[in-house]
Amino acid sequence: MSESHILAKPFTPQELENLKSILRNLPSYKDNTIHNSEYITFCNAAGIPTTPEQAEAYKNYFRVPRGDDLCSVNDIMKVFESLHDIKAYCLTVAKHFDKNGDGEISMEEYDAGVAAMKAFDPDLFGEKGKLGFDELIKKADKNNDGKLQVEELAAWFSNMQN
Numbered sequence: 799m800s801e802s803h804i805l806a807k808p809f810t811p812q813e814l815e816n817l818k819s820i821l822r823n824l825p826s827y828k829d830n831t832i833h834n835s836e837y838i839t840f841c842n843a844a845g846i847p848t849t850p851e852q853a854e855a856y857k858n859y860f861r862v863p864r865g866d867d868l869c870s871v872n873d874i875m876k877v878f879e880s881l882h883d884i885k886a887y888c889l890t891v892a893k894h895f896d897k898n899g900d901g902e903i904s905m906e907e908y909d910a911g912v913a914a915m916k917a918f919d920p921d922l923f924g925e926k927g928k929l930g931f932d933e934l935i936k937k938a939d940k941n942n943d944g945k946l947q948v949e950e951l952a953a954w955f956s957n958m959q960n
């Protein structure tokens with residue numbers, strides 16, 4: 799995880815409230831979700847520099863199990879709330895990889911998640927980002943059950959800083 803993803807200071811409660819109200823005022827806002835096509839509208843309104851390619855990647859990143867085209871406002875806010883805290887941020891990211899919510903990251907979930915994150919920063923994972931899933935499991939599977947749990951991926955990500 800590169801330094802650029804971590805803020806020196808947390809957002810203030812006022813700033814977080816502003817982001818939330820931008821999300822709540824999007825045309826598609828309903829039942830605490832937004833349509834993922836409006837993510838770029840949110841970024842523009844919030845002053846977060848985002849290319850169309852990044853917005854496309856984020857559509858996948860924030861996809862929630864209950865509807866392919868919906869993003870949970872709480873999930874989006876969790877990212878902003880945890881940006882200053884590497885451990886919390888990595889856990890948030892790892893949870894987003896787990897699309898079927900079973901607590902484990904499959905190879906498909908890992909590949910899709912990494913592809914989404916690399917749209918933001920192609921060098922995000924450096925040399926470690928080039929590891930295949932099989933190699934990653936060998937290094938990150940700390941409880942040796944042959945599977946990658948969300949917490950193991952989060953720990954792997956947060957150690958990447960060093």
Ligand SMILES: [Ca+2]
Pocket residue numbers: 895896897898899900901902903904907
């Ligand atoms: Ca899973």
Ligand SMILES: [Ca+2]
Pocket residue numbers: 938939940941942943944945946947950
């Ligand atoms: Ca494991």
